[in-house]
Amino acid sequence: MSHTTSSKKELSPAQREALLSALEARFTKNMNRHKGLEWAKVRARLEASTEKLWSLHEMERTGGEPDVVGHDSKTGEYIFYDCSAESPKGRRSVCYDREGLESRKEHRPENSAVDMAAAMGIDLLTEEQYRELQQLGHFDAKTSSWLQTPAAIRKLGGAIFADFRYGHVFVYHNGAQSYYAARGFRGSLRV
Incomplete structure (x- = not known):
């Protein structure tokens, strides 16, 4: 039964x-992330979009703690980011992308950030x-997160990641095939 549900991307x-009440509780607790926005309007938008709700559920299930961080007045879309204090637990130990994963001769990770x-x-x-x-808080003080890597860097075999140390955001690089227990990725979703 659960296989049918997940392949349809419906909850x-x-x-x-459960998801809507978790999102509402987080929204209410962290008003600094979305000043001036109303939960009722966000919820109405979410309820109208089954597939986006499924994506938010996946973000939540893997430890991302998604929350609203903005509103696009042109499209009416709400913007969600993973707001967990550290890189989401259910998405760590992954290399950057499929190509990076396949280039590893041994000790391959199970997945890549881009594929996940x-x-x-x-x-x-x-x-x-x-x-x-x-700007909304301090994230990744102990972990790091892969970021969308510019094509020019990726073409040369690299990928970028970031973290927060010494009161500063650091963006750095690694080979796309590398992976670490403390590195996952954060995502964004427009609803």
């Missing part, structure tokens, strides 16, 4: 309610988005 009524994000229906945060997130 059961119980899952929907695509399967979840979300985008990796860009460097700019990551810096915006860090």
